[in-house]
Amino acid sequence: MKAPKQTRPGRLAKALAGAAGALCVWAAAPAYAALGGAPMAVPPGATPPTAKAVARAATASGASSSSSAGYTVRSTLLASGTTINEYLSVQDVVFGIAWKGPRMPDLASLLGSYFPEYQQGLKAQRAARGGRGPVSLQGSGLVVESGGHMGAFEGRAYLPQSLPAGVDASDIQ
Numbered sequence: 001m002k003a004p005k006q007t008r009p010g011r012l013a014k015a016l017a018g019a020a021g022a023l024c025v026w027a028a029a030p031a032y033a034a035l036g037g038a039p040m041a042v043p044p045g046a047t048p049p050t051a052k053a054v055a056r057a058a059t060a061s062g063a064s065s066s067s068s069a070g071y072t073v074r075s076t077l078l079a080s081g082t083t084i085n086e087y088l089s090v091q092d093v094v095f096g097i098a099w100k101g102p103r104m105p106d107l108a109s110l111l112g113s114y115f116p117e118y119q120q121g122l123k124a125q126r127a128a129r130g131g132r133g134p135v136s137l138q139g140s141g142l143v144v145e146s147g148g149h150m151g152a153f154e155g156r157a158y159l160p161q162s163l164p165a166g167v168d169a170s171d172i173q
Contacts, residue, residue, distance in 0.1 A: 034112025035094055035142070035159055039086050045079030054171075071095075071164055078105070082153070087172055089164055096158035096172035104146075104153045111157060114142045118157075143169065 053072050074086040082101025086094050099105050108115045121137035121144070134147030135155070146155030156172045163169065 034110065035097060035114050035157060036162065037094055037112055038092060039074055039088055039094060040076065040084070042076065043078060047077040050075050071167060078103075084110075085173070087158070087167075089162070093162070095162040095164070095167075096156065098154075098156040098173050100154040102151045102153070104148075107144075107146075107157075111142075111144070114157075114159075117142050118144055 053070065070090050072088045072092075074088060076084045076086075078084065078101070080101065080103040082099055082103050082105055084105060085098040087096035087098075089095055097110050099110075107118065111118050117139065118137065121139060121142075122135060125135065125137065135144060137144045141159065141161060142157065143160060144155065144157040146153070146157075148154050158169060158172050160169065
């Protein structure tokens, strides 16, 4: 007995299925800020960000200065329960990001074009110290510190060369 003949979907059906699949992936992808770029769009299920402007006197070698370092911190609570703090320069460029919560955020999205540098540093660190533990990468163009355990992760990433005058790396938290 012959098996029934299988019919193949037409080109239009394949194209529509592919487009629908791509749209689903795009819609589900997290929308984070990327270091060196614009602030993030609010991802689905996240609470709208709150922003706090910060201005402090810049000092050099202990002497006070009349100039001030201004930046904005935008906090967004993701649907996963993780909070993302974005540190924005006066020009609305992200120079630092910090996270804290029960789930690790998508570092590829957070680090943007700096992600390959992070991967290289992480690979070298893991080769030297083993495959687990906190991450501490201190490069001239990128600093990433991350750690925690299941249900409690935190970390930060920043661009040392992009820190506004008067802003210390310890301010990114």
